[in-house]
Amino acid sequence: MAGTEFIENSPETKPFWDATAAGLFVLPWCRQCQRTHWYPRGVCPYCLSTALDWRESPGEGEIHSFSVNRMRKEPYVLAYVALSEGPIMLGNVVDGDPATLSIGRKVKVVFKPTSGGPPIPFFAVR
Amino acid sequence: MHRDKNAYIVGAWEHPARKAPDKSVVRLHAECAAGALADAGLTKDDVDAYFCAGDAPGLGPLTMIDFLNLKVRHCDSTDIGGSAPLLHIAHAAQAIAGGKCNVALITLAGRPHSGWIAPELNPTQPDMMWEMPVRHTTVDIYAMCARRHMHEYGTTSEQLAWIKVAASHHAQYNPHAMLRKVVTVEDVLSSPMVSDPLHRLDCCVTSDGGGAVVVTRPEIAKSLKRPRVKVIGAGEAVQGQFAGAVELTASAARQSGAIAFAEAGVEPSDVRYASIYDSFTITVLIALEDLGFCEKGMGGRLVADGNLISGIGRLPFNTDGGGLCSSHPARRGGITKVIEAVRQLRGEAHPAVQVKDCTLALAHGTGMLLGTRHSSVTLIFERE
Numbered sequence: 001m002a003g004t005e006f007i008e009n010s011p012e013t014k015p016f017w018d019a020t021a022a023g024l025f026v027l028p029w030c031r032q033c034q035r036t037h038w039y040p041r042g043v044c045p046y047c048l049s050t051a052l053d054w055r056e057s058p059g060e061g062e063i064h065s066f067s068v069n070r071m072r073k074e075p076y077v078l079a080y081v082a083l084s085e086g087p088i089m090l091g092n093v094v095d096g097d098p099a100t101l102s103i104g105r106k107v108k109v110v111f112k113p114t115s116g117g118p119p120i121p122f123f124a125v126r
Numbered sequence: 127m128h129r130d131k132n133a134y135i136v137g138a139w140e141h142p143a144r145k146a147p148d149k150s151v152v153r154l155h156a157e158c159a160a161g162a163l164a165d166a167g168l169t170k171d172d173v174d175a176y177f178c179a180g181d182a183p184g185l186g187p188l189t190m191i192d193f194l195n196l197k198v199r200h201c202d203s204t205d206i207g208g209s210a211p212l213l214h215i216a217h218a219a220q221a222i223a224g225g226k227c228n229v230a231l232i233t234l235a236g237r238p239h240s241g242w243i244a245p246e247l248n249p250t251q252p253d254m255m256w257e258m259p260v261r262h263t264t265v266d267i268y269a270m271c272a273r274r275h276m277h278e279y280g281t282t283s284e285q286l287a288w289i290k291v292a293a294s295h296h297a298q299y300n301p302h303a304m305l306r307k308v309v310t311v312e313d314v315l316s317s318p319m320v321s322d323p324l325h326r327l328d329c330c331v332t333s334d335g336g337g338a339v340v341v342t343r344p345e346i347a348k349s350l351k352r353p354r355v356k357v358i359g360a361g362e363a364v365q366g367q368f369a370g371a372v373e374l375t376a377s378a379a380r381q382s383g384a385i386a387f388a389e390a391g392v393e394p395s396d397v398r399y400a401s402i403y404d405s406f407t408i409t410v411l412i413a414l415e416d417l418g419f420c421e422k423g424m425g426g427r428l429v430a431d432g433n434l435i436s437g438i439g440r441l442p443f444n445t446d447g448g449g450l451c452s453s454h455p456a457r458r459g460g461i462t463k464v465i466e467a468v469r470q471l472r473g474e475a476h477p478a479v480q481v482k483d484c485t486l487a488l489a490h491g492t493g494m495l496l497g498t499r500h501s502s503v504t505l506i507f508e509r510e
Contacts, residue, residue: 004259005258005259006259007249007254007255007258007259008255009249009250009251009252009254009255010252010255013255036370037369037370038367038369038370039252039253039255039256039367039370040256041252045369046369064274064372064374065270065271065273065274065277065374066270066273067265067266067267067269067270067273067321067322067323067324068269068319068321068322069261069263069265069266069269069320069321069322070318070319070320070321070322071263071265071320071321076261078260078261078262078266078267078269078270078321079270080270080274080372080374080497083370086370086371087369087370087371088367088370088371088372089370090256090257090260090262090498091260092260092261098322103273103274103277114259120259122260
């Protein structure tokens with residue numbers, strides 16, 4: 001997966017990428033309404049508070065839905081993963097045979113390198 | 127909205143081209159504008175409001191109004207993806223009712239089939255940091271919606287295929303349709319898998335072309351010689367990922383449809399013809415459920431066995447062949463949904479697909495991507 005593009009467009013999400021560079025997966029946590037959300041955006045989408053913390057997550061979840069793209073040389077899997085903390089996150093499922101996947105399958109965050117940026121969280125079958 | 131203040135669609139024209147490599151996008155917009163104005167019996171100088179979306183090059187109305195040399199007192203370029211022209215019709219009706227304008231022109235055009243693609247996603251969007259690296263294409267996202275719908279409700283690929291089959295039955299009568307061959311469920315299922323579980327024939331075509339619509343106030347509509355198509359209900363809604371509580375099997379059509387039906391004072395069972403945005407077969411199925419044509423989860427049964435085929439089924443849809451078979455200009459199918467509904471209400475559809483006594487029609491648009499971020503706009507029209 002080398003060559004994956006990294007796009008940096010918001011200073012508020014820097015702690016997320018500092019964490020992935022250290023091999024950690026973190027989720028935004030709102031101190032005001034005590035909820036976590038996805039995707040990280042520097043403001044709580046439930047209450048618009050900017051009092052956010054980053055909480056370390058085991059990065060575990062299960063496949064909510066997935067597709068197997070067969071238009072390119074090698075098929076690749078896109079999935080919505082329901083994290084154990086609640087939010088449903090868009091990502092790729094890598095390191096597995098697409099034929100063995102199903103909704104409900106347990107997956108875990110793995111980090112993949114990008115070109116010129118910090119590693120990006122993808123998912124592998126647990 | 128008081129009935130007397132409702133607006134009318136008096137001009138509707140679809141560009142016949144499906145591949146137009148020798149024409150600029152602005153030229154296609156201009157040809158659509160001229161076609162719709164001629165259809166209405168109006169001229170460019172009658173136009174005092176103009177609407178376009180992101181398919182128009184440049185800074186929306188600024189570029190286009192200058193290019194078309196219009197003199198307007200109202201404009202709007204709200205871009206919510208492929209359903210934008212339906213939103214523009216709703217907003218034009220509101221502006222007319224509010225006394226802001228008299229004759230509104232709405233154009234859509236593009237030529238993705240010959241290689242000119244208007245960028246819709248850009249890396250400065252806050253969501254793109256999280257989405258572009260995972261290489262999500264439009265079909266992948268809709269494929270996930272389809273798979274989840276199958277998981278939750280038992281919907282099958284065969285049922286989805288019936289939507290394409292119905293569209294192809296209609297497209298055989300449209301000389302401009304890109305895919306005129308009637309296909310079977312088996313044809314759809316044996317076409318190559320693009321993004322599992324969606325096959326190539328679950329997808330719409332990519333075409334050049336476009337269309338335009340003219341909306342005006344009752345006094346002007348009544349002075350023209352064309353059959354009158356009245357806008358009696360309009361609803362709009364936008365749905366995102368709900369901060370992580372993503373919904374893949376239900377759309378903003380739940381809101382847009384409820385608003386439009388309430389405003390029109392009619393029920394789904396009153397609808398004689400429906401234009402339903404059909405970027406993919408699953409887009410149609412989810413919209414039909416959310417608009418109330420059947421209970422949630424029962425869309426597969428609703429569309430099966432030819433039930434969407436004009437003259438055969440209970441709910442004739444997309445009788446021009448739709449995006450699935452006829453055209454999807456600028457990768458946005460909104461304007462053609464309105465145009466075919468107008469043809470049906472005027473009795474100007476192809477005789478083989480014309481719905482008898484078509485007095486009430488619905489046009490529904492789904493913009494951008496179900497799953498991540500999309501818009502739904504529902505319009506209800508009545509023949510007067």
